[in-house]
Amino acid sequence: MTITRRNVLLGGVASAALLTTAARAQAKEVVIGVIYPLSGASAQIGVDAQRAFETAADLINNKYDFDLPLARDEGLPGLGGAKIRLVFADHQADPQKGRAEAERLITQEKVCAIVGTYQSAVAVTVSQICERYQIPFLSADNSSPSLHRRGLKYYFRAAPHDEMFSQAMFDFFDALKKKGQKIETLSLFHEDTIFGTDSANAQLKLAKERGYKVVADIKYRANSPSLTAEVQQLKAADADVLMPSSYTTDGILLVKTMAELGYKPKAIVAQDAGFSEKALYDAVGDKLEGVISRGSFSLDLAAKRPMVGKINEMYSKRSGKDFNDYSSRQFMGLIVMADAINRAKSTEGDKIRQALVATNMPGDHTIMPWKDVKFSAEGQNEDADPVLLQYVGKKFVTIFPPQAAVADAIWPMK
């Protein structure tokens, strides 16, 4: 075959086209892994989380006029305007599937960072894999305190953990006691994975330190078909405060069973999880007037910081729901991670880690009631102040701490 001028020209055009697409793909995309339960018992959480992460990615990749890191730029300016691409993986609430999916994200999808995971038990395995591959992992919404105490260098958490949350609860009890309320006895009700166990351990320790008597400490199997026996014991103990640490399914069943067995606790102060899910209030909200849950987010904040309301609208357009304690933390998780990648000006794990360590994000540049985002040597943000929210008239109002409160607590609950 003779090489004509036309052939040369064609070949040149073709290879030029190939080159440019290759170059484009390389520079303009930062791939972040997002690992959540997208099927199985807590699929609903994962699907809502997807919408929260997509909202955050939209804010980062496009121009918005918000006081939030990366909102005013298109993409990551530190990487020449590179856009964020999210790769979602499904761990089905199974730590072993989480491990396998994390490995796949890192080796096959070439993600430069991972955000996850809802269940703390899964965060344990995912963060171990990330440590091994030196890929930064950020717990968007895991709250078990043991997570950041494993000496991992690539583990970060911007949100509070259960000891901080529980501490806020006991500060609240102390404050109520000073006002003359009688709070002496507590009942703990917690599920049997790392979330419930850690939460109960923190609460037991605090109760002992501050002189509250734990009259029932009930551990139950998650997703039980029946909680009758458990509720009977709670009823027999009849403590001044019932403190559940339950995911949505068990939370619904707990409240229904309490009503069936004629148990009306004087007050419920919940460790979040199921008790900040819309599904639970849709199902049994009429029995929960006055329930208190800890949280790291409150829509009240929109009054002081209008962007919170606007970003919430963006999220609710996607999901049909308002931001709750989880979706808000998931949203912030990606923003914090993207901010670090932007400052690292690199997608190398070690550089991103260094940038995360140097994070200093003022609280009013977030959608959370936090003082700021700074990571301790263990990767925990100690300045993430939790709040307590009370369910009154079909919505949540912030009742504690005083500087964030918009209303006084109704105590005991109705």
Place this chain on the structure above:
Amino acid sequence: MTAETIIQSLASGLLMGLLYGLIAVGLSLIFGLMNIVNFAHGEFLMLAMYATFFLFTFVMLDPLLSMPFVAAGMFVFGAAIYLLVVRFAMRAKTNVGMVQIFATFGLAIVLRGLAQYFFTPDYRSITHSWLGGKTMSIGGIFLPVPQLVGAGLSIFAFVALYFFIKRTDFGRALEATREDAGAVALVGIDQNRVFALGWGLGSALVGLAGAIMATFFYIYPDVGASFALIAYVVVALGGFGSVFGAFAGGILVGLVEATTALVMPPSLKAVGIYAVYLLVVFIRPRGLFGSI
């Protein structure tokens, strides 16, 4: 521990146990008929709960009224599953057991996936039904009305099933097919028809259980999993293929579960169930009332 807590535990255990029996009997019936364990049994329960939920949400039909429709719908569904899936799985020449296990197991995963896709993974509840949220108190013992009705329904279903099997032609054909499918074919009974009707009947029974459970339990695509596990134990405990065994097994599991929680931490209440099951396996491997 007062007498009141013990009586309350036993009462709650009995109510729950009768319901477990009703959930399990369809499984037992199908197994007895053709030696197939339906691994999608929990998903059948889930579909029945969703059907009840949707009839309530869109047609405003109370679960008590929609129950016959749900059961009828499940009958058709169960028969269709036999004709479209199980019938073909049974034609396998080698590894018959495995093929059958994976056919129904795969069906379970497909049904769960479809439910999540079409119904979303949101947790649903029927908030205001005639039964839901009502409870009776007799001398300090609380009996939730939905479970009470469920228990009554379960007893009624078992009695009806007993007479159906013993007194009707189809019931006798069912019994005969269970005993010797080959001989039955010789006397001109269409085996396929009996099997399809058996699947229909088994599914209709779990449909009844699903309709009543929808009044007090949350509904989501995976809801069947934990109940299916209990149903397998109930069937194994009561005796494979024995209808009365499922009844007794259900009550036993309910009572053991409730009493275990009295003496051990509630997180270990499943241990009691399996301990009793192991005991039965040692003493009587075919189950308490097993005939095969």
